[in-house]
Amino acid sequence: MELTERKRQILKVVVEDYIRSAEPVGSKAIAARMGGSVSSATIRNELADLVDLGYLEQPHTSAGRIPSPKGYRLYVNELMEQQKLSIAETEKINQSLHIKMEELDRVISQAGRAISSFVNYPAYVAAAGKKRMTARRFDLLPVDERSCIVVMMMSNSRVKSQLLKLQLKVDLEQLPTLVGVLNSHFTGISTEEMNQRLMDVAEQVPPQLFLLLSQTVGYAVDALEEASHREIITAGANQLLKLPEFRDADKAHELMSFLADSKENLPMPEEDRLKILIGPENVSDALKDTSVVVASYDIGDDMRGLIGVVGPTRMDYATVAARLSGFAEGLTRLFGKQELPPKEDTKE
Amino acid sequence: MELTERKRQILKVVVEDYIRSAEPVGSKAIAARMGGSVSSATIRNELADLVDLGYLEQPHTSAGRIPSPKGYRLYVNELMEQQKLSIAETEKINQSLHIKMEELDRVISQAGRAISSFVNYPAYVAAAGKKRMTARRFDLLPVDERSCIVVMMMSNSRVKSQLLKLQLKVDLEQLPTLVGVLNSHFTGISTEEMNQRLMDVAEQVPPQLFLLLSQTVGYAVDALEEASHREIITAGANQLLKLPEFRDADKAHELMSFLADSKENLPMPEEDRLKILIGPENVSDALKDTSVVVASYDIGDDMRGLIGVVGPTRMDYATVAARLSGFAEGLTRLFGKQELPPKEDTKE
C-alpha cells in the first residue's frame, strides 16, 4: 500500500489536531479541517489504511485515531512546517537572556527556568567541557603567616580562588618559589597527572613548603574536577501537572522523580544541533512514553552545552523546536559576547 | 468545659493516628489504642467535647474525627514527645553531610536534596548574611597588557575572582597604585558607598587607570550583591505526589508552582532555632493548608542559614522536627569546622 499525498495530509491533520486537543481525532473533524473536498467516509477508508501502515493507532474500536510514534516521526521529519519565531518571541528570548554572566552555573539554571516557562514543558540544561579542564596559571597571595589566597586560572579562562589556611607558618619570601613550581609543573596537565607530579616533586621541595604545595594542588584538583563535571539542572517539572496525560499522580510522580534524581540518563546527543526523540526512541525506560527535544549551544570555544525539553509524545514539536533553537542561538551569542579569553595554549 | 488529662490523651491518639493513616479516626480505634480501659462510647462523649473545644473537626456527621489546626498546635506544644534520632539516622545525616565545601551554593543545594529525601517532604534551604557583605581586600594580577585578574576577599573571608578584559592598555607598573587605592578606599563599605566613592576619586586618578578602577569596582559590587543576595533553593517537590492530600493534580500543581516560583514567601523566622507553622498560621495563601517546619544553622560567624520542610498539616512533626534539628546541627558543625576566617574587622 502506498503513502499517497492525501494520506500524508490526513496524517498531518491528525497529528496537529491531537497535539492541540489531546483527544482522538474522528473522521468527520478531519473532513471538515480539509476543506470539505472529501467526505468523512473517504477519510475513514484512508484512516484504516494509515492504521495498517502503522502511522496511527486506535485506542479502541469506535474511537477516533491518535498518532503512533512512527506517525509522529514521519510528521517531524517530513510533514511539520518549520516554524518561525515571531518578533515578540525573539524579543522575549533575548530579554530572558539579559543575564550578567557571573557564575556559569547561575546563568545556566536561569536559562533552564526561562526555557521551561517559555515552552511550558519541563526543561533541562547542561554544560560540559569539550576536553578535560586544566590549570593555566597559578598565583598565591599572602594574607598573613597562617593563610594565603590561591588563585588559579583554568584552561577555559575562568578564574577560581580560595582562602587557604596553612597548617604551618610559611616564610612569605618562599611563596614566589612555590608559584614558580606550580606554574612550571602543574599547568596544562590532567588532574591525575597533577597528583602524580605532586609525588614526583616531593623530594625537591622543602617539607614545610610541600605541605602548602599539596594543599594548593589539592584545591586545584577539586576545583578542576568540579568545573569539568557536567552538571545537569532541571527546571519546571511542575509544568507536567497541567497536561492531561500527567493528571494521574503516579505517572507524574514517576517522571518527576526521574527528572529530579536520574538526570544523568537524559539524552545528551553529541553531534546534532537539534534532536528530537519520540517515545520509544528514548533509551531510558522512564522516558518511554515521553518525547525529548534537545538543542546544543556553545560556551566560548572550549565548552558545549545542551538544553532539552521533556514532554508527552503529544508535544508541540514545531513550536518547541523553533523556540529551543532560538534559545540555543541566544545562549551561544551570550557566551560568545561575554567570553573573555585570549585563547592561547599554555605549554607545560 | 475542661481539658482533662484523658481528653489530652485522646487528642494525642487522634493526631498520631491521623498522621499515620490520613483517614478520620473513629472512636473504636481510639479505644483499642488506649488499651481497652474505656469503651468506645465513652470515647465518643469525649470526642464530642473535643470538637466543641475546637481541637478536633468532623469532615461530616458519621465520619471519624481529624485534628484541627488548633489541635495540631496543642499537640506540637504539649503532647508531642521529643523524638531522639536513632544512631542510624545520625549516621545517615553525617554521611550526607560529607561534602567538601567548595561552592557554598552547591553545599546548600546538596543539603536541600539530602534533607528532603530524609524526611520525605519537599525542603527548602537558604543562606543569608547577618549583615551586608563588604570587601576586605583587593588584588590585581596582571595577565597581559589587555587583561588582568581581580581578586577580592569579602568580609566573610570568601574569595572571589575573575578575569577582566581591559578596554585600554594599562601600564603594568601602575597596578600596585590601583591596588592601593582599592584597598584604602573601597574596603569595608557598602556597595552603594562604593559606587559613590568611585565618583569621588574620579579626578584624583589618571583617566586610563580610572577605567580599570571602575571595571574592578563594578565587578566587586556585582559579586558582593550576588553574595549577599539570599538565594533560596527548593528540592524534592516531587515528594508531594506521594501524599494522598496531593493526589489531586491541581492541588499539587498549585503548591509546586509556589515552591518553584515564589520561594521568597517561604517562612524565614529571624530568631528561633526551630519553628513550626501549622496551616493557617502561615502568612502566604498558598501555604494555608500546609505546615512548615524550619530550623536555622550557622555558617561561620557571619552568616546564618535556614532549612525548612513543607508538608501537609498532617505532617509527622515529631520526626521531622528531630531530623531537621539534627541536620541543622550537622550543618553548623560542617561550616564551623571548615570555615577558615581569621575574623578581623578591616578599617576603611
Place this chain on the structure above:
DNA sequence: GTTTAGCACTCGCTTTCCCGGAGTGCTAAA
C-alpha cells in the same frame, strides 16, 4: 455522676446499571 451497651440513623464511597453520543466498518449505490 460517670461509664457502658444497644440501636437507629447518617452519609460518603463503591459498584452496578443504563443511556446517549461519537465514531467506526461495511455494504451498496453513484
Place this chain on the structure above:
DNA sequence: TTTAGCACTCCGGGAAAGCGAGTGCTAAAC
C-alpha cells in the same frame, strides 16, 4: 473511487442501590 446509509461498538457520565464505618442518643449498670 467516492459517498451515503446504517447497524454496531464502546466510552463516559449520571442515577440508583448497597455497604459499612461511625455517630448520637437513650437507658441501664457501676
